[in-house]
Amino acid sequence: MAKLQGLLFGLATLVLVVVATFLFTKDWLPPLKSDRIAIDHALAITLVVTGLVFIVTNLLLAWFGYRYQDGPGARAAYWHDSPRLEMTWTLVTAGILAIFLFNALNLWAKVNSRPPADAVLIEVTGQQFAWNVRYPGKDGVLGRTDHLQASQDNPIGLVKDDPAAKDDLLLLNQLYLPKDRPVRVQVRSMDVIHSFFLPNFRVKQDAMPGMTIDIWFTPKETGDFEIACAEHCGLGHYRMRGQVHVVPAADLDKAVAEAAQ
Ligand SMILES: [Cu+2]
Structure with a gap:
């Protein structure tokens, strides 16, 4: 029964992600009628990156639930912090967010630039x-x-x-x-x-x-x-x-x- 739960969790994640992606991106933004396409690009890139992280995280959670579940003879393993692992995920995440930040600042500067004289x-x-x-x-x-x-x-x-x-x-x-x-x-x-x-x-x-x-x-x-x-x-x-x-x-x-x- 417990093995089934892990499988079902993984399956539910996939189905949810597919349905939500379809519903959310189908017409999540009204059609663009101005020159501000860069804003749409920034939103799309953010959605793809955070969406991938979301999917991978949930699939890993499902896998661990399935693979390391309780059962006859199963023993829990206890271990403490892993500085290298923690440093890695902190720096990688910070690096990705920094790229987003500089892109956003650049975009913001363009959006807020001086209007052309003939406007x-x-x-x-x-x-x-x-x-x-x-x-x-x-x-x-x-x-x-x-x-x-x-x-x-x-x-x-x-x-x-x-x-x-x-x-x-x-x-x-x-x-x-x-x-x-x-x-x-x-x-x-x-x-x-x-x-x-x-x-x-x-x-x-x-x-x-x-x-x-x-x-x-x-x-x-x-x-x-x-x-x-x-x-x-x-x-x-x-x-x-x-x-x-x-x-x-x-x-x-x-x-x-x-x-x-
Ligand atoms: Cu008002």
């Missing part, structure tokens, strides 16, 4: 429970805002006397992006911490009250996608959703102007 400027301001999207209009300059002037009709506190604010275009929960052009999004918050999350674009940036955080990326395909809030920001967090519409770059101004009416 399309957009401001996104989180608010309980909506995303306020603002385009600078013809002058290319976002008008000033003042949180003390914020109201029901003026959710981000746009300073209406500022000449640069006159042609600013405001949208609610609708974000229009140009295909194949870098976009620079200034992420802000009016109240609590939100997180500006575009799953298809591998973009996730916390929106911090009192800060303006610059992010940039390049949309690669036209279509409609989701904006979510990835920070539990209050009772209405679940309905803090919006849509991204990626349009041909030449149509962007027209699409924004139409949506703003």
Whole structure:
């Protein structure tokens, strides 16, 4: 009976791993629509390496359970630490993690690099429970805002006397992006911490009250996608959703102007 247990454990591990790998990797990430493919690569490599370690560890556990089980005449062996073995697995693990770390730092530096000068400027301001999207209009300059002037009709506190604010275009929960052009999004918050999350674009940036955080990326395909809030920001967090519409770059101004009416 005990031999059977070891075998069953090994078998269960294999079946679980195969089923879980299939379910987990089938559509574990929504289709990529931006230039941030390096993030997908980093996730895939991490999954493969940690997955292999997981499988090998479980199979070894099953094997030991099977091979060294209790039975007539079986005697337990007692032995103490093995410095060489412990040193080996510690250093090998540390080495692998260090490679991951340097890759991740490199990737992070790229993701957070300065936006290109020709990037399309957009401001996104989180608010309980909506995303306020603002385009600078013809002058290319976002008008000033003042949180003390914020109201029901003026959710981000746009300073209406500022000449640069006159042609600013405001949208609610609708974000229009140009295909194949870098976009620079200034992420802000009016109240609590939100997180500006575009799953298809591998973009996730916390929106911090009192800060303006610059992010940039390049949309690669036209279509409609989701904006979510990835920070539990209050009772209405679940309905803090919006849509991204990626349009041909030449149509962007027209699409924004139409949506703003
Ligand atoms: Cu939120």
